[in-house]
Amino acid sequence: MEEELNQIVASAQSQVGLVSTRAGFEAFKAEITGPNGSLTKVMKGMGQVAKEDRPAFGKLINEAKTSVQALYDKALASIKAAEIAERLGPAIDPSLPSPDSGPGSVHPLTQVREEICRIFKQIGFTVAEGTEVETEYYCFDALNTPKDHPARDLQDTFYLPDDADFANVSKKTDERYLLRTHTSSVQIRTMLKGEPPIRIISPGRCFRRDTVDATHSANFHQVEGLYVDKNVTVRDLKAILDYFFEQLLGKGTTTRFRPHFFPYTEPSFEVDFSSRHLAKLGSDWVEIAGCGMVEPEVFSAVGYDPEAYSGFAFGMGIERIAMIIYGIDDIRYFYQNDQRFLKQFA
Amino acid sequence: MKISLNWLQRYIDLPESPQEIADSLTLLGFEVDDMETTGVPQLENVVVGEVLDREQHPNADKLGVCRVALGDEIGEKSIVCGASNYKVGDRVPVALPGAVLPSGFKIKRSKLRGVESDGMMCSGKEIGAGEDAAGLLILEGAPDLGTPINAVLTDSDTVFNLEVTPNRPDCLSHIGIARELAAWYQRELKIPSTSELPEPSSRVAAESIFSGATVECPDDCPLYRATVIKGVTIGPSPAWMQELLGSIGLRPINNVVDVTNFVLHECGNPLHAFDARDINGGKITVRNAREEEGITTLDDIERKLSSRMVVVADKSRALAVAGVMGGQNSGVKPYTVDLVLEVAYFNPTTIRWVSKTLGLSSDSSYRFERGVDPRSLRYATDRAVQLILETAGGEVCGPEYVAGAEPDWNRTIELSSDWVRAKAGFEISDAEIKSSLERLNLNVSGDGNWTVEVPSYRGDLERPIDLLEEVLRIYDTDKIPSGAVVATATGANDHPITEYAREATRYLVGQHFCEVVNYTLRSGDEQKAWADSVAALPLELKNPISEDQTQLRHSLIPGILETLRLNQSRKTGATRFFETGRVFRESNGKLVEMISVAFVACSVGQARSWKAREADDFYLAKRRAEILAGMAGINIGRFGMTQIEDASTAWQSGQAALVEDPRAGISAEFGLMNLERMKAMDIEGDIMAGSFCILPERLKATKRVQFQSFSLFPSSSKDLALLVDEGELASAVLKTVEKIAQKSTQGTFELESIDVFDVYEGEGLPVGKKSVALSMEFRSKERTLKDKEVNKAFDAIQSAIREKTSFEIRD
Incomplete structure (x- = not known):
């Protein structure tokens, strides 16, 4: 009896190494502990064993069962390991480069625009938008820049043909369509739509009949x-x-106002800054923005009482600021979109 | 505008350096674009010296060692010199240690080939006096030893190129600028006196030469003055005048013409001198031109005029385009003897229109269109007469012929000091306000509540707010104090367009796309190449500036493709780009401006990789377009999707789709770009692109959603394969079955979803047919569905399909 059990265990031990699949494992298991398995048969012989021998016999059987179970566990573990190994394939080489696309990037002009918006948002300014196609009234007349005024020469303008008709750009009367020369038209339309207090910034694309060069x-x-x-x-x-400007260009940035003229502000100023953070510029004053107190005529044009309200407006070029803070020397880089340029700002 | 420092010095003492003056002008509101110093600039430690003797340098054949006398204060110095054009006794400029020459070279005591040199004797070029670098500058006239070189070589001048804003026509002259500097520095302004001229009543009569000026169009020419000078001798103008005119870039012509130019740049008044002999009939008429009337202007161009223009004419012909340019038929010639001098005031609007229409701008028209002070005409006339008599001789005749009258001028503005402080927002004393105004020659009377008198040349000052600007300007705008930021909330949000662009940008950047920014203005050729329908859109500008920028873009994709092409040609490895911006399209017969996002992905271009990745396909482009539309609140699945099957577009026929709904104000295109066209554009690889456009007014701020409860019971699914016509769109099959399924389950449970999970075409199927397999998911909110009820519904769906559709159910 004991010999038989030893035989079963020894045979299982010798065969377990051949088991490599789940089906093979089940067959192997059935041969030993299945209903007709070799060990099952021995266990069934328990009845014939003399009563006094039963405890010793039981002990032997249990020992054999434990041994066989250990073999099962081992076989199953190695099958599972093989399965996982198959599922995983070869190990990675962490040093190999990823074959996938690199990061995308936000255009530097967008980044600067967003930074400007973010700073102004801190002090209560929200973004207003308008159309790029505008009319003479909203771009000039309402901004105290009447036709035949030399101030209109300051902004050489692209016009659309006289018969152009835009469904979603409203006209005041029958004035011409044009491409906006500044986003001040957004200010007019915003004021026409609502009442003070108004606190907006309007970023956007503008057009002037300038020949393209390093700064135009x-x-x-x-x-x-x-x-x-x-x-x-x-x-x-x-x-x-x-x-x-201190937020944008760093602590210690100083600005100065210089008198200037804009038809839509009175008094008007140009703003220079000086910043020690921008080494390239030295300590010189650098022109950066225009500003002024809203011209009373502009308030009258939008139906605000110039006696009751006052306000200010300012404007600056995003390209110019981007060129200053990134040290870019030619405006055309922004519009060529060479990826080696774009990725520097990713 | 060019302003010469030497010229300014005629009207105001300016001991400051050119740079200091430039800074002052800048703070006065006249931006200095650039400044150029000619002649010897201000030099420290460069003085007159005399060579006392010269010895040969012991170690260098070409060098001499000189003893140089520099006057009692400095004494004698030993200087090594390489020049050979001088002799003992010559006086030359000597740069002493500490001097900095115009080239930036700093003079130090040094050893030259072992011999101590205590300075440098200079050539003309080294100190900025001319171009001669061959030898030392030998100073003529024995100037005193030790005299600073600037006191000997005084021909230096600095010319400022100033920007004068359109509101300040009174500053378009040297006196105008000098007046501003006089206010700034609180210095005397010296205006040349003309009082020695004979009174018009005591002048000799001019009738035989000229007998009158009349104005037929007083709106265009409110005031006209003609003065006769007889017996002039035409010749060159004096050197000082030629020098000043030359400094601001004017070519000297003759004494009379130079005087008119000089007075224009001195006082800002344009004037014109006619040869009296050329005025037929001896009378001048200022009148509107006749339609198509011709005149050859002084620039030798024959011009055709129109009836809104104004001419100065005699009885038979136009002599000048009024306010713009004189005619060749009546100008001052070398043999001119008698002159008629015109000083006038023309209507700014008229002159501006004429100048623009003729495309002819002159120093005269520039000033007239900005506005000349009509009350300045008398002085300008006298000043010109005075200078002509001085430089060309002759005799001024009487009477003065004047058409029109000087308009009255009596402008006062009420201004309160409290109001000024309230607007400024900072403390500025009554005395400071008052003195700022007075320095600008504004008479201030009263006490705190002032009456301010405005001089006639300051027509731009009309309201208290205009005076506030003047106060701040003279107070110094750089002294405006900063303060605490006041930030009252307005409760507004950023505009939906801004938010949409941000969201779309974040998404596409997260999908490895690089943002680009392209020009809005595109070439006609590019738009034509895109699609016939685009070429037909009226997107052309009226006044484009160059051929490659004539039209408004209808799509962002052409620009992105151009970007891709550039990157491919430069081998940057770029493959994925996107842009957000405005495009211009047609909707219901009108143009519209739309918000757009577009992306382009190219199958080739990245560096070769050890592991292959699949390129983007149509369905990925479609998903991206759907997501971008979804961010705008639009479910483009709701609208019909049409396959693009037209070879005349930029898309590859059969491989791209279009969604368009003018009522919803949206359109989207996506798919493979036309292979042939990409090749023609020199773009390599397959281009998978997409764009979404929406009318800006359709973008709304996102609304807060309401939670919808969902079933916690398990779902039950059924699959169904249908044999349909090959041309049938999957979405149509899906929609039909969805309707049937919804109907069949109505009231019992819900069809939760229905999707296409397989499409097959080819072997085993009849020709012209394809198989579309759908999976349906059913679920109830109240219970776990039983197989029996689901099967029942599924049977009902199948029989409805058999009955109502042409689809064949596959087993």
């Missing part, structure tokens, strides 16, 4: 801001721009 482009991008409320002062304007 027929289309370019601007951000303009408008603030209308009661008792707004020149000092408030200075405070906002000082805050903005």
Whole structure:
């Protein structure tokens, strides 16, 4: 009896190594502990064993069962391991490069625009939008720049043919369509739609009939801001721009106002900055923006009472700011979109 | 506008350096675009010296060692010199240690080939006096030893190129700028006196030469003055005048013409001198031109005029295009003897229109269209007469012929100091406000509530707010203090367009696309190549600037393809680009501006990899377009999708799709770009692209959603394969079956979803047919579905398909 059990265990031990699949394992298992298995048969012989011998016999059987179970576990573990190995394939080489596309990138002009929006949002300005096709009224007349005024020469303009008809750009009367020369038209349309207080910035694409060179482009991008409320002062304007430029160009950035002329502001200023963070520029004053207090005529054009309200407006070129903060020397890089350029700002 | 420093010095003392003056002009509101110094600039430590003797340098054949006398204060110095054009006793410029020459070279005490040199004797070029570098500059006239070189060589001048804003026509002259500097520095302005001229009443009569000026169009020419000068001698103008005119880029012509130019740039008044002999009938008429009237202007161009233009004419012909340019038929010639001098005030709007229409801008028209002060005409006339008499001789005649009258001028503005402080937002004292205004020659009377008198040349000052600008300007805008940021909330959100662009950008960047920015203006050829329908759109500008930028873009994709082509030609390895922006299309017969996002993915171009990846296919492009539309709140699946099967578009026929709904204000295209066209564009690889456009007014801020409860019971699914015509769109099959399935389950449970899971065409199927396999998911909100009820519904669906559709159910 004992010999028989030893035989079964020994045979199982010798055969377990041949088991490599789940089906093989089940057959192997059936041969030993299945209903007709060799070990099952021995166990069935228990009845014939003398009563006094039963405890010893039982012990032997249990030992054999334990041995066989250990073999089963081992076989199953190796089958599972083989299955997983098959599922996984060869090990990775962590040093191999990924064959997939690299990161995408946001265009530097978009990044600068978003940074400007983010800074102004901190102080309560939200983004307003308008169309790129505009009309003479909203681009000029409402901004105190009448026809036949030399100020219109400051912005050489692209016009659309006289019979052009836009369904979603409204006209005041029968004025011509044009491509906006600044985003100030957004300010007019925003004021016409609502009441003060107004606190908006309007980033967007503008157009001027400029020949393309290192610093000019027929289309370019601007951000303009408008603030209308009661008792707004020149000092408030200075405070906002000082805050903005320090956020944008780093602590210690200073600005100065210079008198200037814009038809839509009075008084008007140009803004220079000086920043020690931009080593390329040294300590010189660099022109960066235009601004001023909203011209009372502009308020009249949109139906605001110039006695009750005051406000300021400012504007700056996104390309110019991007060129300054990134140290880019030619505006055409922005429009060529060489990936070696774009990826530098990823 | 060019302004010469030497010329300015005639009206104001300016001891400051050119750079300091430029800074002051800038802070006065006249931006200095550039400045150029000619002649010897201001030099420190460069003085007159005399060579006392010269000895041969012990170690160098070509060098001499000189003893140089520099006057009592400095004494004698020993200087090594390589020049050979001088002799003992010559006086030359000597740069002493500490001097910095115009080239930036710093003079130090040094040893030259072992011999100490205590300075440098200079050539003309080295100190900026001319181009001669061959030898030392030998100074004529024995100037005193030790005299600073600038006191000897005084021909230096600095010319500022100023930007004068359109609101300041009074500053388009040297006196105008000098007046501003006088206010800034609080210095005296010296305006040349003309009081020694004889009174018009005591002048000799001119009738035999000229007998009058009349104006037929007083709106265009409110004031016209003609003065006769007889017996002039035409010749060159004096050197000082030629030099000043030359400094601002004007070519000297003759004494009379030079005086007119000089006075224009001195006072800002355009003037014109006619040869009296050329005025037929001896009378001038200012009138509107006749339609098609011809005149050859001084620039030698024959021009055809129109009736809105104004001419200065005699009885038979036009002599000048008024306010713009004189005619060749009546200008001052070398043999001119008698002159008629015109000083006028023309209507700015008229002159601007004429100048624009003729495409002819002159120093005169530039000033007239910005506005000349009509009350300045008398002085300008007298000043020109004075200078003509001085430089060309002759005699001024009487009377002065004047047509029109000087308009009255009496402008005052009420201004309160409290109001100024309230607008400025900072403390500025009554005295400071008052003095700022007075420095600008504005008379201020009253006490805190002032009446301010505006001089006639400051027509731009009309309201208190205009005076605020003047106060700040003279107070110094750089002194405007900063303050705390006041930030009242307005409760507004960023515009939906902004938010949409941000969301689309984030998505595509996350999908490995690089954002590009392309020009809105495209060439006609490019738009034509895109599609016949695009070529037909009226997207052309009225006044384009160059041939490659004549039309508004109808799509972002052509620009992105251009970007791709450039990157391929430069081998940058780029394959994926996108752009957001505006495009222009037609809708219901009108043009519309739309918001658009477009992406382009190219199958080749990345560096070769050890492991292959599949290129994007149509269905990925479709998914991207759907996601981009979804961000705009649009489910494009709701609209019909048409396969593009037209070889005349930029898309590959049969491999791209179009969704368009003018009522919803959207359109989307996506799929494979036309292979032939890509090849013609020199673009390699298969291009999988897509774009989505929406009318800006259809973009809405996202609304807050309401939660919808969902079933917690398991679903039950059924598959169904249908044999359909090959041309049938999968979406049509899906929709038909979906309707049937919804109907068949109505009231009992729900068809939760239905999807296409397999499409097969080919072997084993009849020709012209394809198999579309659908999987349906059923679910109830109340219970776990039983097989029996689902089977029952499924049977009902199948029999409905058999009855109502042409689809054949496959087993």
